[in-house]
Amino acid sequence: xxxxxxxxxxxxxxxxxxxxxxxxxxxxxxxxxxxxxxxxxxxxxxxxxxxxxxxxxxxxxxxxxxxxxxxxxxxxxxxxxxxxxxxxxxxxxxxxxxxxxxxxxxxxxxxxxxxxxxxxxxxxxxxxxxxxxxxxxxxxxxxxxxxxxxxxxxxxxxxxxxxxxxxxxxxxxxxxxxxxxxxxxxxxxxxxxxxxxxxxxxxxxxxxxxxxxxxxxxxxxxxxxxxxxxxxxxxxxxxxxxxxxxxxxxxxxxxxxxxxxxxxxxxxxxxxxxxxxxxxxxxxxxxxxxxxxxxxxxxxxxxxxxxxxxxxxxxxxxxxxxxxxxxxxxxxxxxxxxxxxxxxxxxxxxxxxxxxxxxxxxxxxxxxxxxxxxxxxxxxxxxxxxxxxxxxxxxxxxxxxxxxxxxxxxxxxxxxxxxxxxxxxxxxxxxxxxxxxxxxxxxxxxxxxxxxxxxxxxxxxxxxxxxxxxxxxxxxxxxxxxxxxxxxxxxxxxxxx
Numbered sequence: 407x408x409x410x411x412x413x414x415x416x417x418x419x420x421x422x423x424x425x426x427x428x429x430x431x432x433x434x435x436x437x438x439x440x441x442x443x444x445x446x447x448x449x450x451x452x453x454x455x456x457x458x459x460x461x462x463x464x465x466x467x468x469x470x471x472x473x474x475x476x477x478x479x480x481x482x483x484x485x486x487x488x489x490x491x492x493x494x495x496x497x498x499x500x501x502x503x504x505x506x507x508x509x510x511x512x513x514x515x516x517x518x519x520x521x522x523x524x525x526x527x528x529x530x531x532x533x534x535x536x537x538x539x540x541x542x543x544x545x546x547x548x549x550x551x552x553x554x555x556x557x558x559x560x561x562x563x564x565x566x567x568x569x570x571x572x573x574x575x576x577x578x579x580x581x582x583x584x585x586x587x588x589x590x591x592x593x594x595x596x597x598x599x600x601x602x603x604x605x606x607x608x609x610x611x612x613x614x615x616x617x618x619x620x621x622x623x624x625x626x627x628x629x630x631x632x633x634x635x636x637x638x639x640x641x642x643x644x645x646x647x648x649x650x651x652x653x654x655x656x657x658x659x660x661x662x663x664x665x666x667x668x669x670x671x672x673x674x675x676x677x678x679x680x681x682x683x684x685x686x687x688x689x690x691x692x693x694x695x696x697x698x699x700x701x702x703x704x705x706x707x708x709x710x711x712x713x714x715x716x717x718x719x720x721x722x723x724x725x726x727x728x729x730x731x732x733x734x735x736x737x738x739x740x741x742x743x744x745x746x747x748x749x750x751x752x753x754x755x756x757x758x759x760x761x762x763x764x765x766x767x768x769x770x771x772x773x774x775x776x777x778x779x780x781x782x783x784x785x786x787x788x789x790x791x792x793x794x795x796x797x798x799x800x801x802x803x804x805x806x807x808x809x810x811x812x813x814x815x816x817x818x819x820x821x822x823x824x825x826x827x828x829x830x831x832x833x834x835x836x837x838x839x840x841x842x843x844x845x846x847x848x849x850x851x852x853x854x855x856x857x858x859x860x861x862x863x864x865x866x867x868x869x870x871x872x873x874x875x876x877x878x879x880x881x882x883x884x885x886x887x888x889x890x891x892x893x894x895x896x897x898x899x900x901x902x903x
Contacts, residue, residue, distance in 0.1 A: 421442070421443075421451045421452055421453050421454050422452075422453050422454070423440070423453070423454040424453055424454065424455050424456065424599070424600065424604055424624075425456055426456045426458055426462060426466075426604075426622055426623055426624055427604065427607035427608075427611070427620070427621060427622040428462065428465050428466045428469055428621050428622075428623070429465070429466075429468075429469035429472075429617050429618050429621065430469075430611070430616070430617025430618060431617070433456075433462075434456055435456035435457050435458040435459065435462055435624075436458070436459060436461035436462050436465075437459070439456070439457035439626070440454045440455060440456055440457055441454070441455055441457045441596070441626040441627065442454065442455075443455045443510065443599060443600065445509050445510065446510075446511065446512040446746075446747045446748065446749050446750060446780055447508075447509075447512055447737060447738060447739075447746060447747045447780065452509050452510060453510075453599075453600060455596075455599045455600070455604075455624050455626075456624050457624070457625060457626035457629065458623045458624050458625050458633065459625065459629065459632045459633065460632035460633065460635060460636050462623045462633070463591065463593075463623050463632070463633040463636035463637065464636050464640070466591040466621035466622075466623050467562060467564075467591055467621075467636060467637070467640045467642050467643060468642070469617070469618040469621050470562040470589040470590060470591050470618055470619075470621055470642070471561070471562050471589070471642040472618055473589045473616060473617065473618025473619050474559075474561055474562060474588070474589045476616065477584075477587065477588075477589055477616060477618075477619050478558070478559045478587040478588070482536030482537050483536075485533070485536045485585070486533040486534065486536060486537075487533075488610075488613055488614055488615055489529045489530070489532055489533035489581070489585070489613075490529070490530060490533050491613040491614060492529050492609055492610055492613040492615070493525075493526045493527075493529035493530045493533070495609045495612055495613055496522060496525050496526045496529065496609060497522070497526050499609070500519070500522050503518070503521075503522050503573060503601075503605065504518040504519060504522060505739065506573075506600060506601050506605065507521065507572065507573060507601050507738075508737075508738040508739040508746070509739070510572070510597075510598050510600055510601050511569055511570070511572050511597065511598050511601060511749065512702070512738045512746040512747040512748070512749065512780070513572070513701060513738055513746065514701070514738045514743045514744060514745075514746050515738070515739075515740075515741050515743070516744070517571075517700060517701045518573075518738075520574075521571060521572075521573045521574035522573065522574075524574040524577075524861065524862075524863065525573060525574050525577040527862070527863050528574075528577055528578060528581050528582075528863035529577070529581060531863045531864050532581050532582065532584075532585035532863070533585075535585040535586065535880070535883075536585065536587075538880075538883070540556055540557040540558075540887075541554055541555050541556040541557055542554065542555055546893070548893075548895070548899075550895060550896050551893055551894070551895050552893065552894040552895070553891070553892075553893050554891075554892050554893075555889050555890065555891050555892070556889070556890050556892060557586075557883065557887040557888070557889055557890075558587070558887060558888060558890055559583075559586050559587030559588045559886065559887055560583075560588055560644040560645050560668070560886060560887065560888060561588060561589070561642065561643075561644040561645075562588065562589055562590070562591065562640075562642050562643050562644060562645075563583040563588045563589070563590050563591075563643070563644065563645045563646070563647055563886065564590075564591050564593070564637040564643045564645070564646050564647065565579040565580055565583070565590055565591070565592045565593065565646075565647045565648075566579070566593050566595075566646070566647065566648040566649065566650065566658075567579045567580075567592060567593070567594045567595060567598075567602040567603060567649065568595050568598075568602065568649050568650050569594075569595040569597035569598035569601075569602060569749055570701065570704040570705055570706070570749070571701070571705060572594075572595070572597075572598035572601035572602035573601045573602065573605070573606075574861075575602070575649050576592070576594060576598075576601070576602040576603060576606055577606060578649075578863075578878055579592060579647055579649065580592055580606060580620055582878060582879070582882045582886065583645070583647065583882075583886045584619060584620070586882070586883055586886045586887050587887075588644075588645075588886055589618060589619050589620070589621075590619070590620050590621070591621045591622075591623065591637070591643070592606070592620065592621065592622045592623070593622075593623055593624075593625065593630065593633050593634075593637075594622065594624060596624070596625060596626060596627045596628075596629075596630070597627075597749050597750070599624040603622045603624060604622055604624070606620065606622070607620055607621075607622045634658075638661055638662070638665050638667065639665070643667065644667065644668065645667065645668040645669065645670065645885070645886065646658065646662055646667060646668070646669045646670070647669075647670045648669065648670070648671050648672070649671075649672045649673075649706075650673065651673065651674050652673040652674040652826070652872045652873065652874070655671045655673040655874055656872075658671070659671060668885070669876075670874075670875070670876035670882075670885045670886075671874035671875055671876060672706065672867065672868055672869065672873075672874050672876070672878070673706070673828070673869065673872065673873050673874035674706055674800050674826060674828070674872075674873065675706050675707060675710070675800065675826045675827070675828025675829055675849075675869060675873045676710045676711065676798060676799060676800050676824045676825075676826040677697075677707060677708065677709050677710050677711075677800075677826075677828055677829045677830060677831075677849075677858045678709070678710070678711050678712075678713060678817070678820070678821035678824070678830050678831075678847075678849075679694055679697055679698075679709040679711070679712045679713070679830070679831040679833070679858055680712075680713050680811075680814065680817045680818075680821070680830070680831065680832045680833065680843075681694070681712065681713070681714045681715065681718070681722060681833045682715055682814060682832070682833060682834040682835075682836075682839075682840075683715040683717050683718050684834055684835035684836060685718075685833040685834050685835055686833075686835065687718060687721055687722055687725060688725065690722065690725075690833045691722060691725035691726050691728075691729050692729060693831075693833065693856075693857050694709060694712050694726055694729075694806075694833075695726060695729035695730060695733070695784070696857055696859070697709035697831065697857040697858040697859055698710075698712070698784070698804070698805075698806035699730065699733060699744070699745065699784045699804045699806075700859055701746075702745055702746060702747070702748055702782065702803060702804050703801070703802065703803045703804035703805060703806075704748065704749065704753075704802055704803065705859055706800075706828060706873075707828060707829040707851075707858050707859040707860070707861070708800075708806075708858065708859065709806055709831065709857075709858045710800050710801070710806060710807065711797075711806070711807045711808075711809060711820075711821075712726070712806055712807070712808050712809070713809050713810075713811045713816075713817040713820060713821070714808065714809070714810055714811065715810075715811060715812075715813060715814070715817075716810050716811065716812060719810040723772060723786075723788065723808060726772075726773075726786055726808065727772050727773040727786055730772075730773040730774060730783075730784035730785070730786055731773055731774075731784070733745050733784050735778070735781050735783065736781065745781060745782075745783075745784060745804060746781070747779070747780035747781055748777075748780050748781075748782055748803055750780070751780065753780075753802065753803065754777050754780055754782060754803075756801075756802070756803075757777075757782055757801055757802070757803035757804075757805060758776075758777060758782075760795050760796050760799075760801045760805070761775055761785060761787070761796070761801070761805060763794055763795055763796070764787050764790050764791075764794040764795070764796040764797075764807075765787075767790075767791050767793055767794045768789065768791050769787045769788065769789055769790040769791065769794060769796070770787070770788045770789045771785075771786075771787060772786035772787065772788050772808060773785060773786040774786065774804070774805070782803050782804055782805075783804070784804045785803075785804060785805040785806070786805075786806055786808055787805065787806070787807050787808065788807075788808045788809070789809075790807045790809070798824060798825075800826075814843055818843060818846050818847060821847055821848070821849075822846075822847065822848045824848075824871075825871055825872045826869070826871060826872050826873045827848045827849045827850060827869050827870030827871040827872070827873050828849060828850055828851065828868075828869035828870075828873035828874075829849055829850070829851045829852075829853070829858040829859070829860070829869075830844075830847045830849040830851070830852045830853070830858065831852070831853045831854075831855075831856060831857060831858045832844060832847075832852070832853075832854050832855070833854075833855055834854070834855065837854055837855060840854035840855065841854055848870055848871065849869070849870060849873075850866075850867075850868045850869040850870050850873065850877075851867065851868075851869075862879070863878075863879060864879045864880050865878075865879050866878065866879050866880070866881040867879065
């Protein structure tokens with residue numbers, strides 16, 4: 407691996423020492439500082455990571471700006487070949503990437519393989535986006551004028567990749583703007599600097615991407631500020647691309663506004679899942695358990711509140727509790743593990759605090775409600791009062807609220823009362839009725855008889871309201887290009903005066 411500074415000698419068990427990737431070179435942080443990257447399951451140090459700062463970010467921005475003219479002018483077929491080569495490398499390193507996700511982020515094998523599949527598919531699909539139409543011819547009232555619009559890339563895009571779904575979301579953060587001709591500086595989360603950053607640089611370097619097209623700058627926990635300062639204050643950075651919490655996204659959006667920078671935000675969600683009385687209960691319970699507990703509830707699209715029509719509530723509750731209690735917990739590296747560790751001790755404390763808050767205010771515990779180390783048991787809460795945080799804010803862990811409703815009308819009203827609007831599901835035996843109800847839900851993504859967690863490379867993932875703005879996939883062309891209006895006339899017209 408190009409980023410490992412100290413190759414392991416025979417019998418050497420010391421953590422691998424990584425470097426940042428700037429202008430096509432693997433470099434230490436300015437000043438040489440580093441920090442420990444911890445395995446959330448064992449608590450052991452798995453790697454030493456550069457503790458970068460503003461100087462590193464400025465160097466990375468300069469490298470991306472220098473690479474932009476050539477990259478944006480590269481013929482589509484040559485960019486296509488690079489992306490396809492990268493996809494092949496991703497698949498060839500599947501075992502390593504899955505293992506890395508387990509050790510660095512506690513991701514189980516099922517979800518880790520989904521991420522690798524998604525990364526390879528994204529690279530293959532994006533390989534063709536350079537051939538998409540980039541403009542249109544318009545009519546004009548000026549005789550003989552040729553009027554057209556042309557889409558062109560923005561320039562340097564600064565990306566913030568999260569630790570949850572670390573590998574796939576990092577690929578999405580960099581591949582989409584790059585496919586539209588931009589260059590990227592990536593700041594991965596300090597909880598996943600390898601999976602969400604450095605391993606991408608290794609793969610793109612091996613695929614032959616030109617120096618400076620992707621640059622990765624890492625930082626110690628709590629030290630993102632100087633890097634963010636460089637992103638906002640550099641005139642070369644034309645757009646910021648952030649996936650994370652709504653609270654952080656709001657702060658970044660405010661700051662982007664002060665600097666008149668474009669920003670793309672995929673933020674949190676309090677995602678409703680509605681189960682109507684005519685749904686297949688056994689399948690609905692399995693789908694609901696997957697939606698609520700996949701990756702320990704640490705996905706922005708996890709179901710947070712399940713609303714069930716009253717006639718089937720008791721039966722559904724029993725089925726969901728059985729599903730929750732039956733999910734295998736433990737080492738994420740074990741092939742049959744479904745529930746691995748939360749990302750940190752702080753995350754465990756926050757989840758437990760929100761569960762305790764709900765219970766102290768009158769909620770009923772249906773399943774779970776406790777942890778073993780960083781493994782939090784899949785938890786179902788019922789009768790959660792409006793005053794409890796769990797009733798209206800996402801708990802970033804394997805916790806779901808179960809609520810009985812009189813009918814679909816009540817469920818839609820409760821769902822739309824949320825300040826979030828990311829993903830939603832409706833489960834019903836009448837798909838046409840489900841499609842009619844979907845029109846009334848305030849969410850960027852609504853799935854009839856599908857899970858709240860659904861992502862494909864070309865589809866427009868994104869939310870409404872406090873869940874952010876902008877879309878991924880093909881629709882991201884709106885966010886990562888700008889339109890230039892051009893006119894051509896045969897000769898200079900005569901003007902008065």
